[in-house]
Amino acid sequence: MTTKTPVAEEGLGQEFTKHVITSFGPKTDPRLREVMGSFVQHIHDFAREVNLTVDEWLLGVEMINQAGQMSNERRNEGQLMCDVIGLETAASKNANSGTLTAILGPFWRADTPTRPNGTTISFETPKDGIVSFLHGTITCANTGKPIPNASVEVWQASTNGLYEQQDADQRDCNLRGKFITDDKGRYSFYCLKPTPYPIPEDGPAGKLLRMLDRHFYRPAHLHFMVIADGFKSVTTQIFDSDSEYLGNDTVFAVKDGLTVTFTPRKGDPEANWELEFNMSLATKKQDA
Amino acid sequence: MTTKTPVAEEGLGQEFTKHVITSFGPKTDPRLREVMGSFVQHIHDFAREVNLTVDEWLLGVEMINQAGQMSNERRNEGQLMCDVIGLETAASKNANSGTLTAILGPFWRADTPTRPNGTTISFETPKDGIVSFLHGTITCANTGKPIPNASVEVWQASTNGLYEQQDADQRDCNLRGKFITDDKGRYSFYCLKPTPYPIPEDGPAGKLLRMLDRHFYRPAHLHFMVIADGFKSVTTQIFDSDSEYLGNDTVFAVKDGLTVTFTPRKGDPEANWELEFNMSLATKKQDA
Numbered sequence: 001m002t003t004k005t006p007v008a009e010e011g012l013g014q015e016f017t018k019h020v021i022t023s024f025g026p027k028t029d030p031r032l033r034e035v036m037g038s039f040v041q042h043i044h045d046f047a048r049e050v051n052l053t054v055d056e057w058l059l060g061v062e063m064i065n066q067a068g069q070m071s072n073e074r075r076n077e078g079q080l081m082c083d084v085i086g087l088e089t090a091a092s093k094n095a096n097s098g099t100l101t102a103i104l105g106p107f108w109r110a111d112t113p114t115r116p117n118g119t120t121i122s123f124e125t126p127k128d129g130i131v132s133f134l135h136g137t138i139t140c141a142n143t144g145k146p147i148p149n150a151s152v153e154v155w156q157a158s159t160n161g162l163y164e165q166q167d168a169d170q171r172d173c174n175l176r177g178k179f180i181t182d183d184k185g186r187y188s189f190y191c192l193k194p195t196p197y198p199i200p201e202d203g204p205a206g207k208l209l210r211m212l213d214r215h216f217y218r219p220a221h222l223h224f225m226v227i228a229d230g231f232k233s234v235t236t237q238i239f240d241s242d243s244e245y246l247g248n249d250t251v252f253a254v255k256d257g258l259t260v261t262f263t264p265r266k267g268d269p270e271a272n273w274e275l276e277f278n279m280s281l282a283t284k285k286q287d288a
Numbered sequence: 289m290t291t292k293t294p295v296a297e298e299g300l301g302q303e304f305t306k307h308v309i310t311s312f313g314p315k316t317d318p319r320l321r322e323v324m325g326s327f328v329q330h331i332h333d334f335a336r337e338v339n340l341t342v343d344e345w346l347l348g349v350e351m352i353n354q355a356g357q358m359s360n361e362r363r364n365e366g367q368l369m370c371d372v373i374g375l376e377t378a379a380s381k382n383a384n385s386g387t388l389t390a391i392l393g394p395f396w397r398a399d400t401p402t403r404p405n406g407t408t409i410s411f412e413t414p415k416d417g418i419v420s421f422l423h424g425t426i427t428c429a430n431t432g433k434p435i436p437n438a439s440v441e442v443w444q445a446s447t448n449g450l451y452e453q454q455d456a457d458q459r460d461c462n463l464r465g466k467f468i469t470d471d472k473g474r475y476s477f478y479c480l481k482p483t484p485y486p487i488p489e490d491g492p493a494g495k496l497l498r499m500l501d502r503h504f505y506r507p508a509h510l511h512f513m514v515i516a517d518g519f520k521s522v523t524t525q526i527f528d529s530d531s532e533y534l535g536n537d538t539v540f541a542v543k544d545g546l547t548v549t550f551t552p553r554k555g556d557p558e559a560n561w562e563l564e565f566n567m568s569l570a571t572k573k574q575d576a
Contacts, residue, residue, distance in 0.1 A: 012378050016374065016378070016540070017378075019374075020373060020374040020540055023500070024501060024502065025501025025502055026501060028499070028500050028501045032499055032500070033500075034338055035340065035344060038334050038338045039338075039373075040374065041334075042330040042331065042333055042334040042337075043331075043334075043375055044374065044375070044378050046330040046331075047375065047379055048378065050322055050323045050326045050327075051381070052378070053379060053381070054381075054392065054523075056379070057370070057376065057379040058367075061364065061370060062366075064355060064356060064366040065356040065359040065364065065365070065366040067353065067356050068352060068353040068354060068358075068359065069356045069359070071353040076349065078349040078353040078356070079346075079349045081352075082345070085308060085324075085328050085331065086304065086305070086308040086328065086332065087331055087332070087335060087345065088342075090300050090331075090332050090335040090336065090340070091335050091341060091344070091345040104342065211317070211320055212311070212312045212320070212324060213312060213313025213314060213316045214312065248311060252304070252308055252311075
């Protein structure tokens, strides 16, 4: 019998891991080599550390396959599984300056329509919905100057906990829109005062949460994505300071600096609450 | 603004990871707590170590979702993705005694028929197929005594590299069968002398191999699963010492002690090659 492989008969130690990592060929992109080398090292270390069994590993494979099978253009269960273990947050870096970031989440849409400032994103306001006026200024994190023509995109769930693409009863692109800042960097719109909701429970992410004896809830929040020429984009969320689950968001997205307080609004028949939320963007140069 | 969450504004350090791990509720199974705690720790450490970006993480999510979407009862792409980074091998422990194990792989079937000893598993032998006679004895690793009534299950790919469930041109359960050892612990059957083949290239596992500048090939091998009352089961593979790819199996399953050498067989019109391969099983008690 020939001896050609470094797999130890007694076990699968660091030599085995090194063998896997050194199998990457010379044409591998250097960044991919770095990322996959670290990934293989950590996933093998994990398997060794817990003495992972084949049955346990197969349970993980089954959950991965189920996640893919449930995913489509309206749902991303693979992303949700990462979110409930904090991996999207771990990958979502803040810029060195400017507004803090938070995770994108699985409900952003690339084809959100642009709407005029001062208009609403709530086209079918539910009976228990509380309309709020949200407005603010986008500035340069370096100079403090307003940024005109920035795209401020917002999306939120309805009071039933569903985004429009999850909910046959909401019209297309309900509760989402893009607003372009005016010459003073200002945006404004009407939306719902956000409410907590559970993430989908019917897939492997829900199964994992049940197995880990955890709840399914996200605190009340709105999603933002702000894009402007010459600046680093910001993907973030704001969290209502009145909400439950701020300390134990099921997808671990809350940051202290993103917690906001809505205030009563007077003299506006359209809304009883309002919020001013200003954001700043790092210049591409400044943050490089 | 209230301060309720331990997510540091500056970054996502060990405190964040601890927050995720301590979210596991009190009713979590202790073993699951151990496994998932280690998994979260390592996957966060990985993200920090390489400064993982959202785009890189999303590429991984996309590959996971694609793996699930391609998987069905005849194909397990999630498993294959683990296999090409050595994770199934890392989880496949040897018993403390007895024949070495190797990975199950994605082509085992639960409903393989039992066949009489001395018969063939090759019902549609291809023109380039070389029939071999394979036989051996199953013994107790502790006493050396033969084990009667053990189930010796075998499966292999045809010379085109396809297992029967991948190949519309092979009959159901071609190149697979279960053989029950006789009163002297013996099994025997005719099969193909195995040949190297590439794993499926059309899914995310193939994409990953291309990105890592790696080949797709497995060395020539046969799969075995041996089950007997009172003994620990053995899932393993044997590798032809003549084969290419012994040192760089794309799924990292080769072990030195599982490399075998076929020898010419004389006086048998059915086969020109043969192999004696004996296996031993650890008793459940002895290996507990």
